[in-house]
Amino acid sequence: MSLEQSVEALRYLGLFSSLDASSIMSTAVHALHPEDRVAAARLLMREKSISGVPIVDADFRLVGLISVSKIIEALADGRLADPVDSVMTRDVISLHAHDSFETILSCFQRFKFGRFPVVEDDGRLVGMITDTDVLSAIIRSFYSVYIHDQRRAVTLGSFSALSKEFESSADFVYDIRCRGLENAGEGSARLKAFLQNKGFGEPIVRRASVCAYEAEINVCIHAGGHGSLRAIARNGEIILRVEDEGPGIENIDLAMKEGWSTATDAIRELGFGAGMGLPNIRRFSDHLVIISGKDKPTKVEMIFLEGKE
Amino acid sequence: MTVHDVIKSLGADVAVEGDTTRLVTSGYACDLLSEVIAKAAPGSAWATIQTHVNVIAVAAMVGISVVIVCEGRTCESDALEHATKEHLTVLYSRDSAYTVSGKLYVLGLR
Numbered sequence: 001m002s003l004e005q006s007v008e009a010l011r012y013l014g015l016f017s018s019l020d021a022s023s024i025m026s027t028a029v030h031a032l033h034p035e036d037r038v039a040a041a042r043l044l045m046r047e048k049s050i051s052g053v054p055i056v057d058a059d060f061r062l063v064g065l066i067s068v069s070k071i072i073e074a075l076a077d078g079r080l081a082d083p084v085d086s087v088m089t090r091d092v093i094s095l096h097a098h099d100s101f102e103t104i105l106s107c108f109q110r111f112k113f114g115r116f117p118v119v120e121d122d123g124r125l126v127g128m129i130t131d132t133d134v135l136s137a138i139i140r141s142f143y144s145v146y147i148h149d150q151r152r153a154v155t156l157g158s159f160s161a162l163s164k165e166f167e168s169s170a171d172f173v174y175d176i177r178c179r180g181l182e183n184a185g186e187g188s189a190r191l192k193a194f195l196q197n198k199g200f201g202e203p204i205v206r207r208a209s210v211c212a213y214e215a216e217i218n219v220c221i222h223a224g225g226h227g228s229l230r231a232i233a234r235n236g237e238i239i240l241r242v243e244d245e246g247p248g249i250e251n252i253d254l255a256m257k258e259g260w261s262t263a264t265d266a267i268r269e270l271g272f273g274a275g276m277g278l279p280n281i282r283r284f285s286d287h288l289v290i291i292s293g294k295d296k297p298t299k300v301e302m303i304f305l306e307g308k309e
Numbered sequence: 310m311t312v313h314d315v316i317k318s319l320g321a322d323v324a325v326e327g328d329t330t331r332l333v334t335s336g337y338a339c340d341l342l343s344e345v346i347a348k349a350a351p352g353s354a355w356a357t358i359q360t361h362v363n364v365i366a367v368a369a370m371v372g373i374s375v376v377i378v379c380e381g382r383t384c385e386s387d388a389l390e391h392a393t394k395e396h397l398t399v400l401y402s403r404d405s406a407y408t409v410s411g412k413l414y415v416l417g418l419r
Contacts, residue, residue, distance in 0.1 A: 182387065185366030192370065202351075206372075210346050213370050217342075217363075271359045276343030283347065 016138070021104055022097040024137040025118045025127030031056045034063060034085035038074045041066045041084050054117045054125055055088050061123040064088035094119050097126055101137075104129060170230040171198075176216055176244075178225030181270065187229040188212035191240075198233055203309040207284040208238045208302075214277040215242035215300050221263055221272060223247070223298065236306035241299065248296040256282060310416065312375045312398045315354055318416050319409065321377060321400035324384060325392040331374045336418040338406045342367050349373065354413055356406040360384045365391040365399075373397070379406045 030044055031054045041053050045068065055064040066088040074080060074087045094117045095104060107116055108131060118127040172194050174187035192209035200208075212229060219227040219242065227244035249255045256278050263273025282288055287303035313329040334352035339345050340359050349355060351372030357364060360382050368376050375398045378384060383401060384392075392399045402409050 181361070181363055184363055185370065189366060189369060206351070209370055213346060213366070214343065270361055270363065271340045271342040271357075272363075274341040274343050276341065276347065280343055280347045 016101040019101040019137055020097070021095045021099040021118045021129060022126070024101070024104065024133050025095075025097075025129045026133055027127045029054065029125065029128045031060075031125060032066070032084055033057070034088070035083050037080065038066070038071065038082055038084055038087055039080040042071050042075075042080065045071065050115075052115050053084075054092075054128065055084055056125050060125055062092060062094055062117050062119050062125045064090050065092045065117065092117060095129060096121070104134065108134065169232070170241075171233050172229075172231040174229040176219050176225065176227040176229055176242075178216075178220040180225070181217075181220055181267075181272070184217055184220040184225075185213055187216050191229065191231060194231070195233060195238065200233065200238065201306060204238060204304050204306045207309070208240060208304045211281045211284050211302050211304075212240055212242070214280050215240070215302075217272060218242075218277050218298075218300075219244045221267055238304040238306075240302045240304070243299045244297055246295060246297050248294055248298055249290070249292040250294040252290055252292060310418075315375055315377075315413070315416070316398070316400060319377065319400065319402060319412055321402040321409075323398070324378070324401050325389055325397065325399040327375075327392065327396040327398040329398055331398075333374045333418065336410060336413045337373075338410045340406075346371055354418060356402075356409040356413070358382055358406065360388060362388040362391050364388060365395060365397060368392075368397055369395045375400060377402050377409050379404060379409055 030048055030050065032041055032044065034055055034057065044053055045051065052065055052067040054062055055066060057063050066084050070087050070089065074082070079087060093107065093111050093113065095107060097118055097120055115128055115130045117125055118129055120126050172191055174190055176187055178184050188209050191212050192205060195205045195208060216229060219225060223244035223246060227242060230241045232239045254260050258279045259275040261273045261275035267273040281300070281302060285302040286305045286308050289301045290298065292298040310333050311329065312331050312333055315333055316323060316329065332352055333354050335350045337345060337349035337353045338356040340357050342363060345355065346367050349371050352374050354375045354377060355368060355373045356377045356379055358380050360378055362385060364376060365388050377400045379402050381403045384399060389399065
């Protein structure tokens with residue numbers, strides 16, 4: 001998979017859609033003024049272990065950048081005492097604070113620099129983005145992905161491939177529109193009948209409908225009752241996808257723990273919210289992928305293989 | 310034994326008479342729906358104090374043969390309607406879930 005394809009796949013999953021330059025950049029930035037000496041830039045780079053220093057005017061507007069190679073040139077020419085103004089690069093490639101994650105990645109691809117200054121609309125320097133910042137942002141995003149599978153790459157790979165298939169050719173589609181808990185479970189009941197009609201065996205039907213029920217209840221309890229339940233069922237395999245519109249799971253690791261729940265007392269009195277929903281799903285599914293995060297939609301994808309019982 | 314046998318032996322009131330010829334092969338007592346859906350076996354008699362419509366949804370999902378609502382509680386009307394649709398028998402017992410379970414155990418359910 002090429003970098004471009006990976007970016008496309010990740011965009012499809014919505015993983016990085018919320019990331020813009022301002023959320024990735026480091027704001028602890030060291031800058032110099034044009035009248036500062038080259039020697040000061042050299043000292044700063046050595047002390048802070050950085051490979052480039054942005055140069056700003058009195059209003060903190062970006063006017064240039066001085067890199068290690070420029071310092072080396074200045075050293076060779078004996079110009080360490082000169083102002084940085086005389087050696088800095090003036091046509092700096094910079095990013096805007098609201099640039100998308102894809103724009104940032106394509107900048108790194110096109111220009112092969114190790115760092116980009118980030119500016120506001122008025123040209124003021126607000127941060128810097130290095131390749132390490134990009135990597136950290138990706139890792140932070142993956143923190144919100146929980147994968148219950150030894151073969152992580154395989155599962156995630158199948159997930160992104162199936163995403164597209166769900167759009168076009170789900171065998172079973174149910175819109176979850178639940179007020180309170182009154183018709184909660186309706187979708188999974190229909191799914192169960194659908195799977196039985198398709199000739200799936202009782203054990204896999206039970207596992208799939210139990211998981212569908214738990215996921216549907218979660219949508220009703222935690223996501224305002226709005227979501228969808230979709231399935232692709234063929235060749236001894238059932239793939240379920242339950243999605244909602246948020247507010248998302250803040251800490252998926254906690255949510256996977258038995259007995260942990262954010263449900264209200266009123267919900268608990270009805271016998272829900274025992275903190276067994278996701279653990280049950282993990283227990284009964286063969287593969288599980290959950291993508292969520294605070295104030296984000298939740299996507300739960302489960303795969304059931306016939307004869308795995 | 311069948312649902313019919315359970316009704317006779319428990320002396321419970323019949324709130325919904327569903328498919329009473331269904332076999333009852335085991336028993337389960339719990340009020341946490343996630344536990345029931347994960348652990349109760351199909352064909353169980355289920356003793357609970359929950360009375361709302363989701364009890365029926367869970368029972369249908371698991372393949373429960375008969376629901377016994379304990380402690381003299383009664384179901385909400387939408388629950389009864391749903392049970393009727395599902396041909397699921399719902400019984401009311403004045404006993405606790407413990408006592409009901411004991412009675413079912415003595416009947417031979419394990």
